[in-house]
Amino acid sequence: MILPTNNTRHAVCPYCGVGCRVAARVGDGKASRISATKSIAPNFGLLCQKGALLDSPEIWNPAGRLTTPLVREERDQPFKPVSWDAAAAFIAARLDALRKEHGKDTLAFYGSGQLDTEASYIFTKLFKGSLGTNNMDTNSRLCMSSAAAAYTMTFGADAPPGCYDDIHHADLFFMIGSNMAANHPVLFTKTRKRLAANPMARLIVVDPRRSESADAAHLHLPVKPGGDVALVQYIARELILAGCEDKSFIEHATQGYTAYRDALLAQSPDVLLQTAGVDEHLMSEAVSLFMLADKRLSFYCQGLNQSTRGVDKNIALINLHMQLGEVGRKGAGPFSLTGQPNAMGGREVGYLAHQLPGYRFVADADHRAAVEKLWNIPKGSIDSRPGLSAVEMFDALARGEIKAIWNVCTNPAVSMPNVDHVHAALRNAELVIHQDCYDQTDTGAFAHVLLPAAQWGEKTGTMTNSERLVARSEKLFDPPGQAMPDWWIAALVARAMGFKGYDYVTAEQVWDEHRTLTRGTPCDQHGITNLRLLAGPIHWPCPDDDHPGTPRRYTDGLFPSDSGRARFFELEPAEPDESTDSRYDLILTTGRHAAQWHTRTRTGKVPELDRQYPRPVIDMNPHDADRLGLADGDTVRLYSRRGAFTGQLHVTDTVPPRTVFTTFHFGDSFAPEANANRLTNDAFDPKSKQPELKFCAVRCVPVLANEPSRQTAAMTEATP
Numbered sequence: 087m088i089l090p091t092n093n094t095r096h097a098v099c100p101y102c103g104v105g106c107r108v109a110a111r112v113g114d115g116k117a118s119r120i121s122a123t124k125s126i127a128p129n130f131g132l133l134c135q136k137g138a139l140l141d142s143p144e145i146w147n148p149a150g151r152l153t154t155p156l157v158r159e160e161r162d163q164p165f166k167p168v169s170w171d172a173a174a175a176f177i178a179a180r181l182d183a184l185r186k187e188h189g190k191d192t193l194a195f196y197g198s199g200q201l202d203t204e205a206s207y208i209f210t211k212l213f214k215g216s217l218g219t220n221n222m223d224t225n226s227r228l229c230m231s232s233a234a235a236a237y238t239m240t241f242g243a244d245a246p247p248g249c250y251d252d253i254h255h256a257d258l259f260f261m262i263g264s265n266m267a268a269n270h271p272v273l274f275t276k277t278r279k280r281l282a283a284n285p286m287a288r289l290i291v292v293d294p295r296r297s298e299s300a301d302a303a304h305l306h307l308p309v310k311p312g313g314d315v316a317l318v319q320y321i322a323r324e325l326i327l328a329g330c331e332d333k334s335f336i337e338h339a340t341q342g343y344t345a346y347r348d349a350l351l352a353q354s355p356d357v358l359l360q361t362a363g364v365d366e367h368l369m370s371e372a373v374s375l376f377m378l379a380d381k382r383l384s385f386y387c388q389g390l391n392q393s394t395r396g397v398d399k400n401i402a403l404i405n406l407h408m409q410l411g412e413v414g415r416k417g418a419g420p421f422s423l424t425g426q427p428n429a430m431g432g433r434e435v436g437y438l439a440h441q442l443p444g445y446r447f448v449a450d451a452d453h454r455a456a457v458e459k460l461w462n463i464p465k466g467s468i469d470s471r472p473g474l475s476a477v478e479m480f481d482a483l484a485r486g487e488i489k490a491i492w493n494v495c496t497n498p499a500v501s502m503p504n505v506d507h508v509h510a511a512l513r514n515a516e517l518v519i520h521q522d523c524y525d526q527t528d529t530g531a532f533a534h535v536l537l538p539a540a541q542w543g544e545k546t547g548t549m550t551n552s553e554r555l556v557a558r559s560e561k562l563f564d565p566p567g568q569a570m571p572d573w574w575i576a577a578l579v580a581r582a583m584g585f586k587g588y589d590y591v592t593a594e595q596v597w598d599e600h601r602t603l604t605r606g607t608p609c610d611q612h613g614i615t616n617l618r619l620l621a622g623p624i625h626w627p628c629p630d631d632d633h634p635g636t637p638r639r640y641t642d643g644l645f646p647s648d649s650g651r652a653r654f655f656e657l658e659p660a661e662p663d664e665s666t667d668s669r670y671d672l673i674l675t676t677g678r679h680a681a682q683w684h685t686r687t688r689t690g691k692v693p694e695l696d697r698q699y700p701r702p703v704i705d706m707n708p709h710d711a712d713r714l715g716l717a718d719g720d721t722v723r724l725y726s727r728r729g730a731f732t733g734q735l736h737v738t739d740t741v742p743p744r745t746v747f748t749t750f751h752f753g754d755s756f757a758p759e760a761n762a763n764r765l766t767n768d769a770f771d772p773k774s775k776q777p778e779l780k781f782c783a784v785r786c787v788p789v790l791a792n793e794p795s796r797q798t799a800a801m802t803e804a805t806p
């Protein structure tokens with residue numbers, strides 16, 4: 087383990103779930119250039135362009151920052167700067183009044199997988215423990231809730247079984263619903279290194295688009311949007327017919343295999359192929375690669391999760407790996423990639439509407455009692471009813487059933503599906519508190535209170551990456567103005583409301599309380615002390631001070647379910663929530679560009695990143711462009727059943743006919759029709775409540791040259 091020298095500190099990159107750690111030499115309150123160190127996990131010297139540009143002056147320039155608390159009584163009034171105590175008193179009085187007049191469930195919290203574990207923990211304690219409402223959800227609902235639900239259903243607890251080291255041992259990589267090259271670039275570099283070092287290793291990418299990842303693959307399976315379950319089931323069925331089943335693992339470590347196998351064999355391969363939308367010869371090649379491989383490692387992300395069938399898509403893949411005995415085995419298994427840097431840590435503290443700390447659940451009386459005892463609050467303080475999930479929460483806000491929302495470290499006015507509805511909901515709120523690093527955000531425009539948060543590098547906190555690796559992200563230098571860590575702000579308001587148990591002085595105190603609550607749970611972090619975190623990151627479970635951590639789980643074939651076994655589920659292929667028709671004849675699927683992050687509040691400020699993707703672009707197949715009389719570079723508008731979006735057409739055969747692709751990076755603050763989420767569908771998976779962001783029916787029309795459009799003007803200006 088590398089102990090930091092006196093003036094070298096390590097922080098966690100604030101972008102994707104790879105969780106790269108960067109080093110900076112600190113002196114005079116300033117950090118030097120940021121770099122990655124070869125000996126430091128998990129990235130071992132690698133950084134992608136976003137991470138390498140974290141020391142850009144534009145990111146740290148106080149000009150774009152929120153530096154003082156701002157309050158206004160009504161939205162048509164100007165904000166007034168106030169002290170922290172005055173801001174906390176204002177919030178406490180308004181929350182208290184609403185709670186007394188309308189009830190505790192009229193208050194809501196909407197947070198983020200970019201919050202550190204300490205902040206996620208204090209907000210969970212405040213809302214679920216002290217305020218007694220479970221109306222607390224985060225953008226992890228839009229990101230990982232299908233993966234979390236599927237792991238819980240199959241293994242008995244959330245989180246992947248393996249770790250990044252598996253990349254060095256795998257001989258077949260199966261990427262499905264993940265454009266790793268763009269969205270988890272450092273892991274993709276590791277994967278490519280493994281492929282280069284082992285000429286027999288192979289990469290299959292399943293994606294409707296020929297993405298950057300698919301371009302590098304040995305085999306690209308251009309699945310029909312929504313056809314993932316059928317595609318995985320076709321492979322699983324062919325493997326069963328070829329005798330590819332790990333009978334020992336199935337017998338000793340699982341349940342439900344016979345029913346799964348029978349249901350799979352009863353399916354028609356032709357129907358599966360048709361639903362998957364991939365040619366039979368490509369699928370046969372995929373089956374052959376699965377049969378030839380010894381260690382198959384699947385990576386997946388939003389392409390499986392963001393769907394009304396997200397949980398089924400996850401389970402189909404987990405079923406396949408269990409059938410092959412590839413859980414708890416080095417170099418193999420199902421591995422979900424978290425989109426955000428601490429989506430895992432947030433789940434560990436129980437910040438989703440149905441959860442409690444330590445992978446406990448609000449609906450479980452024993453779990454509630456345990457947490458109430460540890461929080462030292464009266465029995466019955468925690469409500470037994472799961473709260474409203476993200477989409478449901480904004481629906482309730484629009485209906486007036488929720489009156490106040492405290493939004494932290496995320497920009498739902500850009501990132502939620504069916505975003506016009508979300509704007510209406512925010513306008514309808516009696517109190518919107520927005521806590522952010524930046525002063526000009528789309529969500530902040532709806533706020534009554536703006537709270538300045540310290541950003542990455544300006545505070546100490548803890549993050550868990552995609553492989554369950556817990557790392558300390560250290561403070562490199564001071565935040566500007568009065569900006570403070572998110573956990574500090576939550577504790578200040580809790581004290582202003584008169585709640586006990588929030589007298590924290592340091593992030594380390596918060597971490598100590600959190601790790602204590604995980605003791606004996608499936609995500610046990612009790613042995614991950616502050617002192618050990620100073621020396622380096624540790625994989626959970628880690629129950630004791632002398633435990634080395636657990637890079638791979640389930641190696642003994644024991645699972646944290648009631649029976650101790652993992653469980654197979656039978657699945658039926660099904661269609662997405664909405665369909666195309668003569669009016670909406672194209673399928674829109676959304677994603678990200680490698681140079682931008684979420685809603686561009688940070689990456690949009692870095693010229694080297696922003697100029698790579700400075701405006702909304704719509705990818706369309708040449709066949710559709712010809713059919714619609716459109717040319718590359720045209721400004722076009724997409725309409726869905728919910729709204730309109732304008733972008734610049736990019737004619738490319740990387741998208742299949744009848745499918746268009748764009749990103750969700752831009753909001754109204756860029757241009758009036760720049761937000762792709764005006765189009766997207768807020769229907770959600772019944773099990774995970776994760777909404778459908780990958781499939782909506784649209785039509786495309788040209789924007790006429792003489793049409794008065796602020797969007798057209800903005801796009802012209804943004805053209806380099």
Ligand code: SF4
Pocket residue numbers: 099100101102103104105106129132133134135136137138269270271272273
């Ligand atoms: S791969 Fe992810 S965590 Fe690593 S530097 Fe890039 S954005 Fe940051």
